[in-house]
Amino acid sequence: MSSLSNSLPAGGETFAQTSVVGGDVPDYFALLKPRVMVLVIFTALVGMVVSHGHVSPVIATISLLMIAVGAGASGCLNMWWDADIDAVMTRTAKRPIPDGRIQPNEALAFGLVLSVGSVLVLGLAANWLAAGLLAFTIVFYAVIYSMWLKRATAQNIVIGGAAGALPPVIGQAVVSGSVGIESLVLFAIIFIWTPPHFWALALVKAGEYARAGIPMMPNTAGPASTRRQIVAYTLLLAPLGLLPVALSFGGLLYAVVGVLGGLGMIAFSIQVLRNREGEAEKRAAMGMFGFSILYLFVLFSALLAEHALGLFRAVV
Known part of the structure; x- marks a missing residue:
């Protein structure tokens, strides 16, 4: 496993790694921030059950899965961009990118594929309002929060918290086709x-x-x-x-x-x-x-x- 270069790169730039190409399945799964995914699934499910309407168990399951994948994609893109930050913090230094187990470009491709796939499948399985809200959530977290707010203002958590609060709204849109x-x-x-x-x-x-x-x-x-x-x-x-x-x-x-x-x-x-x-x-x-x-x-x-x-x- 190669070490990080002495000069840490800016957000999203590539680390000086040469010996590791590709990672194991657990490494890619770690990129999805699975603990966050569990919370997203849970809150989206609550958004579904409080809604006025009905959706089949199959559609509900597919929708929850796609919401989870979209959340994981956001986490993956966040890790890609924040690899330089993660490398200097003890609680994040062992994440797959700064630890050298996955190349930044591989994480970027993985996150983009999951983002597009989750939005398309949710739109086809449920409705395009829910898919649009999921797309907005991904962009908000990966771009507005990770690439801008996090490094620019102490209000990063306050404003960026909107991304983590949207799953119940997406869940209700899946069931009712609207936001209530x-x-x-x-x-x-x-x-x-x-x-x-x-x-x-x-x-x-x-x-x-x-x-x-x-x-x-x-x-x-x-x-x-x-x-x-x-x-x-x-x-x-x-x-x-x-x-x-x-x-x-x-x-x-x-x-x-x-x-x-x-x-x-x-x-x-x-x-x-x-x-x-x-x-x-x-x-x-x-x-x-x-x-x-x-x-x-x-x-x-x-x-x-x-x-x-x-x-x-x-x-x-």
């Missing part, structure tokens, strides 16, 4: 959830982001401002998470989960605000990061259970 209030509310929840989720991690990894030249909030506005913004976004997220109840597509189970989860998010954000030094700061930030994942998963799971298992009871 249900998926837009789910979009808003994920969109507001994203900054406190990632900024908690950024507080811990601020040094690595600085070394990679990424203007994350702790490095531009400072840790104190970042903590305050985490609290502010969390205070907005907690009531927003209950909006499905107010709009009568979230029931009693969802209401209970939303209230308890929202209070938990606020409690963790306050811990982040209070613990500002050493190991206590790291524990608080990572606690917030971990709980935020659990919050979103349980919140959407409650909605999925109510609709998919017939447990729905609107709270009047």
Whole structure:
């Protein structure tokens, strides 16, 4: 395996690798960011089940698969462009491109083929509105976020979070052929959830982001401002998470989960605000990061259970 050249390339440029051509199947699968794909499939499925309409199980399965492939394609193109950044950050240095297991041009071709293929198949299997939304999501993440926002502004996560929030909207478009209030509310929840989720991690990894030249909030506005913004976004997220109840597509189970989860998010954000030094700061930030994942998963799971298992009871 060849080593990286001493001079790191700009985004998207080729590394000085000579001994490795092509990678194994697990390496290509890693390019798709499989953990992100799981979240995309899950939130898109919730967008489907809250929709007014019906789609056959076959079409639904194909659509979910194509949404997942499109998300994977976005991740692959992101890794291709960010290979120089990944090489200098410990949590990403072992990704297939900076580690030399896959050539950048191979990753680029792989990502482009998956992008085009996923959009075309989704359009033919479901409808072209859903396909168009998937295409927009891929372009937004790979081009607008990865190639521009990520290196240009500390608001990269705030604006770029729109890409990660779109799967429920695509899911509803698959079922109903339109975009309704249900998926837009789910979009808003994920969109507001994203900054406190990632900024908690950024507080811990601020040094690595600085070394990679990424203007994350702790490095531009400072840790104190970042903590305050985490609290502010969390205070907005907690009531927003209950909006499905107010709009009568979230029931009693969802209401209970939303209230308890929202209070938990606020409690963790306050811990982040209070613990500002050493190991206590790291524990608080990572606690917030971990709980935020659990919050979103349980919140959407409650909605999925109510609709998919017939447990729905609107709270009047």
